Amino acid sequence: MKIARFRVQGGPVRLGRVDGDHVVDISDVPGVGTSLRALLPGLPALRDAVQAADAGRHLLADVVLEAPVDDPQKFLGIGMNYKEHAEEARAAGIPVPENQMWFNKQVSCIVGPRADVHKPRVSDQLDHEVELGVVIGTRCRHVPVEEARSVIAGYVVVNDLSVRDWLQKRSPTFTLGKSFDTHGPVGPWLTTDDEVADPHALRMRLSVNGETRQDGGTDDMIYDVYEQIAYLTQVMTLMPGDVLATGTPSGIGAPTGRFLQVGDVVRAEIEGLGAIENRVVAEP
Structure with a gap:
């Protein structure tokens, strides 16, 4: 699975599952949110739900990709x-x-x-x-x-x-x-x-x-x-x-x-x- 942080047209940062040349918004999946760092410990348990998400689909060419983790401790x-x-x-x-x-x-x-x-x-x-x-x-x-x-x-x-x-x-x-x-x-x-x-x-x-x-x-x-x-x-x-x-x-x-x-x-x-x-x- 590939997980990106992205924005659409100057909007807030969201998390998305990269699916070919699209990114699928997963931020509204319960337990996911908008921080990849915060998501990582719980990702194994949420994996099936993240894989099943199919709302908010965007072309990668139409979004701005952000650093996947912008706030690591180290x-x-x-x-x-x-x-x-x-x-x-x-x-x-x-x-x-x-x-x-x-x-x-x-x-x-x-x-x-x-x-x-x-x-x-x-x-x-x-x-x-x-x-x-x-x-x-x-x-x-x-x-x-x-x-x-x-x-x-x-x-x-x-x-x-x-x-x-x-x-x-x-x-x-x-x-x-x-x-x-x-x-x-x-x-x-x-x-x-x-x-x-x-x-x-x-x-x-x-x-x-x-x-x-x-x-x-x-x-x-x-x-x-x-x-x-x-x-x-x-x-x-x-x-x-x-x-x-x-x-x-x-x-x-x-x-x-x-x-x-x-x-x-x-x-x-x-x-x-x-x-x-x-x-x-x-x-x-």
């Missing part, structure tokens, strides 16, 4: 978690960690799958990173690797936009360079875990103005999704709606200096999950 990313990406980072003089290296993306950076993203006033080094986003469905702590899949609600496409000079030079941690406003486009909807046979067997691509910049697969992860959840939950409680950005394949702009410019259109897509497309605009 938006976390892992650095250099793809083998080829780690090698290109090493070649660019970026240190490669020996263990899982996690950072915060502040939740204020989240925008929708078609929203504009800002080229910062203070930097010319805006970079792209297509990533598989994992959305947690169950409050959890100390999760064994072999049980980690049971706490996953589903998956989204993330572009983990990064401001390289603030990421590697202007701050001793990654948080500032990863958290500029609008630098967390997410979407286009939540694809529930049962629709993904293996999250480690998905092709992911990113293009800029139609030119492919990144083309890889989630099978190149150094630490797989389940190892990531097990590692994090040794430290903290993950909550329903928390988003984990699980790393990016090679092809980022930093090694070549090909950074994003005003007017660029960046499309990030993952097999089976859909695509997000965002235009770069000057920061107001």
Whole structure:
């Protein structure tokens, strides 16, 4: 099942079940409401009712899609978690960690799958990173690797936009360079875990103005999704709606200096999950 947050003609945000090229409004199904984060713990029990809903059908082309989860308690990313990406980072003089290296993306950076993203006033080094986003469905702590899949609600496409000079030079941690406003486009909807046979067997691509910049697969992860959840939950409680950005394949702009410019259109897509497309605009 695919669940989206959407608006119709400037109206309020609603939840919808994506059905082909339509979205079916499910917000009036008892127990659903308009917050995906609030819905996630009860979604298994409401699944049949959500699947049966057929009122308020809209063409996807006629609605505005919002970030599936716009208000997670945590938006976390892992650095250099793809083998080829780690090698290109090493070649660019970026240190490669020996263990899982996690950072915060502040939740204020989240925008929708078609929203504009800002080229910062203070930097010319805006970079792209297509990533598989994992959305947690169950409050959890100390999760064994072999049980980690049971706490996953589903998956989204993330572009983990990064401001390289603030990421590697202007701050001793990654948080500032990863958290500029609008630098967390997410979407286009939540694809529930049962629709993904293996999250480690998905092709992911990113293009800029139609030119492919990144083309890889989630099978190149150094630490797989389940190892990531097990590692994090040794430290903290993950909550329903928390988003984990699980790393990016090679092809980022930093090694070549090909950074994003005003007017660029960046499309990030993952097999089976859909695509997000965002235009770069000057920061107001």
